[in-house]
Amino acid sequence: MSVATPPRFAVGGRRPPVAANRPPRGRAVRRALTGWAFAGPATVIVLGLSVFPAVWAFFISRTKWNGVAPATDVGWRNYSRLxxxxxxxxxxxxxxxxxxTFVPGSIVLGILIAVALNRKIRFIAFYRTCIFVPYVASAAATGILAGYVFSPQFGIVNAALRHLGLPAQQFLESPSQALLTLVVIALWGEVGFTTVLYLAALQDIPSELVEAAVVDGAGPWRVFRHVTLPHLRPVTVFATVWQTITALQLFDLIYTTTRGGPLNTTQTVVYYVYELAFQTRRLGYGAALAYLLFVVTLLLTAAVIIYNRRRGSEAF
Structure with missing residues (x-):
């Protein structure tokens, strides 16, 4: 006895309707080709200016090369010597x-300034513009200006200290003060970025939540702690990763202010790579240190993202 197979049609014997919005295959291919025709050249340029130099630098890191004489393959010796x-x-x-010192400072200052600029006061647009101007200014110009501001002889800061009856400081010329002074300069230039991030996040918090917390008797501090801060957690994750990368790659301020001094107390990894590669002409060894910095940055970024995702904060 044979069993009848059910028909492949819908109820009533009719075929299921074909999606009306689905474009024909030929038209979809033409659209994809048109899109790649516009985006393709830019994609090739970006890849050529980023991926190719990175791969080439990796091969250089396994050689002993001064940029002139033929390179000598040394394997992983450059990495082991680090x-x-x-x-x-x-x-x-x-x-x-x-x-x-820089990353927590930029996060805390960004939150505090954003909370202050989120209020409805006169000239608020002017204040928001002023806090963002140092970020868009040239880092080289910022470093040169900071050299005059913190000059031990005729700097504005020491002039203010003398006016208050306090002793003048050496700042960028002191081995114990130079690095912290650089942190202050970097914060002045970068805090506008975190402020804008947190300001946008604050304006995205539903006002109903704040009003409900106030109605329930919560004071300003409890509202900030239990309502505002939880909503800022994804932005904090992103800002932490971004500012960590900024700190690890800081070069321009150091180059225009201290040049790694005094006594190499402000010589960071990036500036040391510059000295190895372009001053002592040890290109292979400098490339190896640069790749090690890349690996450390990648691991730190991944650790922050994984940790916050396990806590329920996804910023990426």
Whole structure:
């Protein structure tokens, strides 16, 4: 006894309707080709200016090369020598100190300034513009200006200290003060970025939540702690990653102010790579240190993202 197979048609014997919005295959291919025709040249340029130099630098990092004579393959010897290089260890230590002071400072200042600029006061647009101007200004110009502001002889800061009856400071010329002074200069130039991020996030918080918390008897501090801060967590994750990368790659301020001095106390990893590659002409060794910095930056970024995703904050 045979069993009848059910028909492939819908109820009533009619075929299911074909999606009316689906374009023909030929038209979809033409659209894709048109899009790639516009985006393709830019994509090739971006890849050529980023991926190709990165791959080439990796091959250079496995050689001994001064940029003129033929390169000599040394394998992983450049990487193994980094662990015994006191200059690299000192640069890593100073980079770590710069990062752990700059990143939290930029986050905290960004939140505080954003909260202040989120109020309805007169000339608020002018204040918001002023806080963002240092970020869009040239970093080289910022470094040159900071050299005059913190000059021990005729700087504005020391003039203010003398007016208050306080002793003048050496700032960028002192081995114990130079790195912290650079942190202050970097914060002045970068805090506008985090402020804009947090200001946008604050304006995105539903006002009903704040009003409900106030009605329930919460004061300003409790509203900020239990309503505002949880909504700022994804922005904090993004800002932490971005500012960490900024701190690890800080070069222009150091080049225009201290040049790694005094006594190499402001020589970060990036500036040490510059000295190795372009001053002592040890291109292979400098490329190896640059790749090690890339790996550390990648691992730190991944650790922050994974940790916050496990806590329920997804900013990427």
């Amino acid at each position: 662990a015994d290089d006191p200059g690299a260890l000192d640069a890593a230590r100073q980079t770590l100190l710069l990062t752990v």
